[in-house]
Amino acid sequence: MxxxxxxxxxxxxxxxxxxxxxxxxxxxxxxxxxxxxxxxSPDFWERVADVCSLYRNPPEGAVVLSIDEKTAIAARSRRHPGVPAAPGRDVREEFEYRRHGTASIVAAMDIRTGEVLSEPIVRNNAVTFTAFLARLDAVIEPGKEIHVVLDNGSSHTAKHTRKWFQAHPRWRVHFTPPHASWLNQVELFFSALTRRVLRHGDFSSRDDLIDKMDHYVIAHNEKAKPYHWTYDGTPLKTS
Structure with missing residues (x-):
């Protein structure tokens, strides 16, 4: 220069x-x-309004679920143990780690209670997804209407999945707009799972990773609370 x-x-x-x-x-x-x-997307705002309305005013007597997958979660163990925090010093974590494979899960969150049901999956495809839906359908009281919020992932929009929903008319699907999967409330649960378990976790194997995620879900459900949608559409003020 x-x-x-x-x-x-x-x-x-x-x-x-x-x-x-x-x-x-x-x-x-x-x-x-x-x-x-x-x-x-011409129907962007219509989809947003539909999903937000479902959260704020869930239909009386209906089950309202938010469902998605979290895939390719790495099971990693650090080569050397970390050093705990001390006065004036942050926790120290070893930079190098060993890989032990990956795990994927599918989770359904009841937006009325905040409770979550999750299970590990081997493949993230329409067959796996509809099998999960079928298990939910079997345990939800017959005759209850079921509303589900989904993003536009391939397993959710596949022809196989569409046929499954057609064969199960009590399921009402509410798709988020493209690139707006953050509207799906189960993403808030995944975010908490990442911060509290995955980001700084140490996992000796894929099974160990799955076991620790299962324990987190169990602990979460013991004190589960629903997420409250508070944004009212007012533009945020600048500081």
């Missing part, structure tokens, strides 16, 4: 002085922020 400036009408400037100027400006050209342009 100093050479570029030297070739202009401006006064000559050294490389070190250029570095000091850039440091003072706190420029960080290496930083990149990801962005995903919302797909031009």
């Amino acid at each position: 100093a050479a570029q400036v030297a070739g202009t009408v401006f006064a000559k400037i050294s490389a070190s002085q250029t570095g000091r100027i850039l440091a003072d400006l706190d420029l960080k050209p290496h930083r990149v922020r990801g962005w995903l342009t919302r797909r031009d």
